[in-house]
Amino acid sequence: MRNILIIGSGKSTSYLIKYLLDKSESENLHITIGDLDINSAKKMIDNHKNATAISLDVFDETSRVSAIKKADIVISMLPARFHVEVAKDCITYKKHMVTASYISPEMEALDDDAKANNLVFMNEIGVDPGIDHMSAMKVLDEIREKGGNILLFESFTGGLVAPESDNNLWNYKFTWNPRNVVVAGQGSAAKFLQEGKYKYIPYNRLFRRTEFLDVDGFGRFEAYANRDSLKYQSIYNLDDVDTLYRGTMRRVGFSKAWNMFVQLGMTDDSYTIDDSENMSYRDFVNTFLPYSPTDSVELKFRYQLKIDQDDIVWNKLLELDIFSATKRINLEKATPAQMLQKILLDSWTLEEDDKDMLVMYHKFGYELDGKKHQIDSTMVTLGEDQTYTAMAKTVGLPVAIAAMAILNKKITTPGVQIPITKEVYTPILKELEDYGVNFKEKKVPYLGYNSLNI
Numbered sequence: 001m002r003n004i005l006i007i008g009s010g011k012s013t014s015y016l017i018k019y020l021l022d023k024s025e026s027e028n029l030h031i032t033i034g035d036l037d038i039n040s041a042k043k044m045i046d047n048h049k050n051a052t053a054i055s056l057d058v059f060d061e062t063s064r065v066s067a068i069k070k071a072d073i074v075i076s077m078l079p080a081r082f083h084v085e086v087a088k089d090c091i092t093y094k095k096h097m098v099t100a101s102y103i104s105p106e107m108e109a110l111d112d113d114a115k116a117n118n119l120v121f122m123n124e125i126g127v128d129p130g131i132d133h134m135s136a137m138k139v140l141d142e143i144r145e146k147g148g149n150i151l152l153f154e155s156f157t158g159g160l161v162a163p164e165s166d167n168n169l170w171n172y173k174f175t176w177n178p179r180n181v182v183v184a185g186q187g188s189a190a191k192f193l194q195e196g197k198y199k200y201i202p203y204n205r206l207f208r209r210t211e212f213l214d215v216d217g218f219g220r221f222e223a224y225a226n227r228d229s230l231k232y233q234s235i236y237n238l239d240d241v242d243t244l245y246r247g248t249m250r251r252v253g254f255s256k257a258w259n260m261f262v263q264l265g266m267t268d269d270s271y272t273i274d275d276s277e278n279m280s281y282r283d284f285v286n287t288f289l290p291y292s293p294t295d296s297v298e299l300k301f302r303y304q305l306k307i308d309q310d311d312i313v314w315n316k317l318l319e320l321d322i323f324s325a326t327k328r329i330n331l332e333k334a335t336p337a338q339m340l341q342k343i344l345l346d347s348w349t350l351e352e353d354d355k356d357m358l359v360m361y362h363k364f365g366y367e368l369d370g371k372k373h374q375i376d377s378t379m380v381t382l383g384e385d386q387t388y389t390a391m392a393k394t395v396g397l398p399v400a401i402a403a404m405a406i407l408n409k410k411i412t413t414p415g416v417q418i419p420i421t422k423e424v425y426t427p428i429l430k431e432l433e434d435y436g437v438n439f440k441e442k443k444v445p446y447l448g449y450n451s452l453n454i
Contacts, residue, residue, distance in 0.1 A: 264305070
């Protein structure tokens with residue numbers, strides 16, 4: 001049998017593992033799942049005859065090497081910072097490798113070795129990054145093949161709660177890593193191109209510079225800019241494009257409310273707060289407000305952020321119970337971001353019956369035969385339950401499909417890479433359609449931007 005090693009059995013692996021187990025008979029596969037928590041791995045395979053769960057510590061060289069040597073291909077679902085040790089062993093023992101993570105400098109440094117050993121190291125093959133790459137390159141390549149010149153490319157993705165589970169005033173719940181949500185946008189100004197001009201949005205303005213997007217059947221969304229929209233400019237062959245913008249999608253109104261936390265400093269992750277373990281939620285909020293012998297925390301909050309009494313954002317705050325004097329933080333030496341995350345988890349954790357939703361939206365503006373055109377492409381995927389989530393589906397299925405394509409020699413180009421070539425994206429996007437991951441493309445008028453206000 002052909003052996004596939006999956007390292008890590010976290011939330012993103014449910015569809016990945018199911019896909020491979022379902023194909024294990026027809027494709028002659030044995031799947032080994034290694035995890036620090038062997039019970040987690042056992043739960044995923046559910047006594048399937050073509051699968052084995054093993055206890056695997058990626059920092060234990062002996063057990064790591066032993067597992068990798070037995071595999072024909074390795075899928076690493078570990079946090080990105082842990083991939084490189086696995087990748088080095090894959091070079092040594094000549095094993096193909098697949099990850100859903102961004103290519104790190106350490107991974108990129110293995111490109112020559114991977115090519116020398118004729119190994120495919122496929123990265124960024126999840127949802128964002130991953131499906132966004134493939135779906136974008138498909139349309140970009142089609143436009144270019146017709147002789148079109150790309151003028152505009154915008155791409156947006158959001159992990160959100162499904163409409164039937166959208167029952168709070170923020171229209172949001174955590175469907176992935178909460179920490180990434182709390183610290184989103186920090187580190188440097190958002191950078192993008194608009195009508196040939198470089199544009200920057202500093203963190204303190206990020207959530208007040210949004211644009212609206214309408215998705216058929218799902219209503220209106222808003223999007224704020226990602227930190228570096230130009231990261232893939234050359235990779236996508238968009239060096240001469242006028243507008244290039246990548247962003248994150250939320251429901252309308254989220255960003256304005258979130259900006260309150262940003263303005264007060266509650267999302268800061270650069271320092272710790274003394275006595276954080278003994279603070280109530282109310283104490284935490286009061287930490288960022290001026291002293292007053294008479295005014296309440298609520299009154300000071302309103303005054304600092306100029307919140308009117310009838311402003312919906314105030315009800316959003318009350319819904320979070322952020323002014324509670326009895327709920328405790330219970331985190332030692334915590335940063336403001338960690339403390340805010342603790343508070344938000346009370347209200348934004350998915351309930352047992354909740355379902356999530358993954359939304360993607362691309363805009364392609366181009367010139368062909370002297371005329372300007374635009375194609376808008378959208379994809380919405382809904383989760384089934386808490387195990388088979390939309391996030392797990394859109395992360396795990398492309399990983400699994402890519403691994404099988406490599407194993408079956410349908411993807412053969414060696415090296416450290418991302419899925420932007422036809423060899424890779426054509427069969428994967430086609431098969432994703434069988435699982436309900438479909439893009440709807442429609443032609444719309446090309447509006448561009450008002451040249452007087454760029």
